[in-house]
Amino acid sequence: MPARSKVTDARLAELADAVLELARKLDVRRPEVRDVVPLTGTEVAVIRQVERHPRISPTQLAAATGLQRSNISTAVRSLEARGMLLREHPSGDGRAVELLATELAIENIGRLKAFWADRLRQVDPELLADGVAALAVVRRLGDALAE
Numbered sequence: 001m002p003a004r005s006k007v008t009d010a011r012l013a014e015l016a017d018a019v020l021e022l023a024r025k026l027d028v029r030r031p032e033v034r035d036v037v038p039l040t041g042t043e044v045a046v047i048r049q050v051e052r053h054p055r056i057s058p059t060q061l062a063a064a065t066g067l068q069r070s071n072i073s074t075a076v077r078s079l080e081a082r083g084m085l086l087r088e089h090p091s092g093d094g095r096a097v098e099l100l101a102t103e104l105a106i107e108n109i110g111r112l113k114a115f116w117a118d119r120l121r122q123v124d125p126e127l128l129a130d131g132v133a134a135l136a137v138v139r140r141l142g143d144a145l146a147e
Contacts, residue, residue, distance in 0.1 A: 019138070025119065026115075026116050026119055026120075035111060036108050036111050036112060036115075037082060037084065037104070037108050039079075040075070040078075042067060042071050042074070042075045043075045043078060043079055045065045045067065045075075046061060046065065046067075046072065046075040046076065046079060046085075047079060047084060047085065047101060047105050047108075047109070048109070049061055049064050049065055050085060050099045050100065050101045050105075051101040051105060051106065051109055054098075054099075054100050054101070055088075055090075055098040055099070055100065056098070056099055057096065057097060057098060057099070058072050058073065058076065058097055058099065061099065064146065066146065076099065079105070082104075083102055083104050084101065084102055084104050084105035084108070085099060085100070085101060085102060085105060086099070086100045086101075086102055087099060088100060
């Protein structure tokens with residue numbers, strides 16, 4: 001039996017729990033992040049995808065985030081109203097919509113990334129290096145779950 005199949009449900013649950021605990025400790029609703037526009041979890045998921053994939057369509061966005069189309073629509077309207085997101089129609093097609101992050105959104109994302117880096121730099125450098133080495137695996141896990 002290959003070693004991969006020996007991973008128990010308990011160990012997988014521990015992995016998920018550890019990732020969630022790390023995410024909680026990097027939560028942007030902490031007092032240290034005062035100068036960032038407050039967003040809901042759905043809005044964060046939307047703006048992160050739009051920033052990573054400029055000109056993404058709402059349908060592609062729903063597929064990438066796993067969110068319902070109605071939740072995407074609500075988040076897009078809210079982000080647009082706050083000046084963090086633009087809707088554009090590609091030339092020649094008035095029905096199609098492409099989404100773009102604004103400068104305000106990009107600045108906020110930059111502040112969040114700086115906050116995350118500051119938080120993580122509080123960790124022992126060797127442990128931090130091990131965490132960075134695991135980055136590719138964690139991303140692949142996330143990508144595999146999105147498929």
